[in-house]
Amino acid sequence: MTSSILDEAYERVRHTGPERNGWLSNHAPMAVEALVHRGHEQAVHRWIDGYADRLEERPRGIRPIPGDEWRDPLGDPVRTGDWLNYFDRELAGEPWREVLVRWWPRLLPGIAAGATHGVIRVGHAMRALLDEETQPRVAELGQGLAYWAARWQPLARPGAGPYPTTDARSALDAVPRVPDQRSGIRARLAQLADLTQWPSVAGAVPGNDSDDVPTRLAGIVDAAVVRHGTHGYASPVMLVHAATAPNAVLRALPALPQTLWAPSLAAAWAATAAVTAAYAPAEARRAPPAGTDLSLDEVMRRATDTGDAHAIKFVDAVSDTYTRSGDPALLAIAAQSVEQIATD
Template sequence: MDDFDHTADTTGVLDEALERLHAAGPERQGWLSNHAPMAVEALVRHGHAPRVHRWIDAYRDKLEDMPAPYARVTPENWREALGDPARIADWADHFERETAERPWRDVLAEWWPRLLPGIAGGATHPVIRVGHAVRTLLTSEETAPRVTELAHALGYWAARHQPLPPLTDLGAAPTAAAALDAVPAVPDQSAGIRHRLAQLSALPRWGADGMEPETARDRLAELVTAATHRYATHAHGEPVMLVHAATAPNAVLRTLPALPRALWAPSVGAAWAASGAVTAAYTPPGPAPYTAGQEAGAPTAEEVFERAAAHGDDHVIKFADTALDVGDPVALTAALRAVELIDREDG
């Protein structure tokens, strides 16, 4: 994983963008996610800071004000507030207070195991937003807007926390790619993700608690690579939603360095559950081979991200960001597939 491009943000564009966005809530129309904080972080990271404010201007119609608060989240009542989307503002306020009073790493370490079982909530967008926020804090200056961004991301996750239903174990898969191939599609794929996830009943077993932290990190990287590669041949099932089969586990992978090592192995199982669940919800009946981008003279990583940034869709940008983390020709092909298949208005 590459380091933050400090030269790309010499004018403080990321902080300016986050300050603009923090008046908005994490959703619109009651359930659609606000992708702007994640997309602008990726744009700045890859040297596209000059695009950011114009990008937000174009995205402005998809932003809604932060909802009104309901009741303060406290150490005594947080369990009853967990998973209540009506408490989005309450949770954001809670984590703003928490990160103002103690180091953000301590807050993250306390809440990560509490939030991890609900990783699929909000169609995995909350954990993805956390991953972008943590990456910035780990690799660049720790400014107030960047800490606030982590607070809002954690608050969104807490409000949308949604455990998956009990799942039957379909047996162990030898690799992440084999595990994804063995995921059975949910029966009814005619509605939104909440309806689809409610039908999830079984997944192959891949990754397990008890592994050494370094092994856990390697397993997560394997899963991110497998899901990114699979997008190149299976994205036609649902180009927007299948992005998250790769970006959700990558968010977990990005967060590991900020967590106590004892939390690394449990994170693998949750990341697999999220990736497997999205795959089950949207996987097509079969692959559609796609080789463009692998020919001689194929675009470089920088050229691929330039195409994603020029396209402008938030999912395209975030998926290209993950594909560049993987970095191989198949991953870059997958990013080009997203550019091809996702309409600019889909996000």
């Protein structure tokens, strides 16, 4: 029953575009996957009904992208329809794992695509596919890859190093802020190249070199989740992506060869550091006090009731962190973040 609800939801939004109003991401596929995965499948169709006025039709293609001429249209949102058609063809002709492994290293340098929503959408599709392989889930993976390709955006490159590694929370605290925080994310990320500290910060991937990549990635996610409790007030929605972007990469690892794990870790950290630099405030606030009457189900219900996909996706990420640590303070952070996002 759960799998059929997710596939029904994917079918409901299959003919919608990855964006609306020219740049705002379509969050429906990501939110419904999170709801189903967390046991709130009964809310899925009601949530889509409430989100329907924010969906636009799938864009038409301009001209087909030849298989060996993909570099030029990469990062061109005008070709979004062409990219959607391209990945429809790719996944109709090959197993999805082969398509993913070929395209992951091509797309990874542009992890900032769509304010990191490209990789996040792929990560949700990957979790669904690894749980059960169905045609609607394969199609959703293709749409996520197409969105990533159309909005492909590289970040300022890290320095050559070597740089000492540290724990993820300390690394986040060391991220410098971009000087002009009045503009949209593309303008903010463009300022990273002018920050003298950026190359060393982006190159100093947190974690112990003796730990495996999944452990280090989980540490980045966990640190970003906790930090949202003290810094998220400044930009509750945008700072969610500091946690959900690396979490998307973490979810994709099981389908990737281990040769791609290290560059995936580096790109995920760069994305988290970039979002932090672009939106974090100069000062922290006191973390919310841990409550005793909260549960993950209740917090997810609150998130669903707001109708905001970012609230749902952040609680989804908090759930992963809570599974690893069991720290009740995380429930208070999740509840506070849902309230902040709802009023942002």
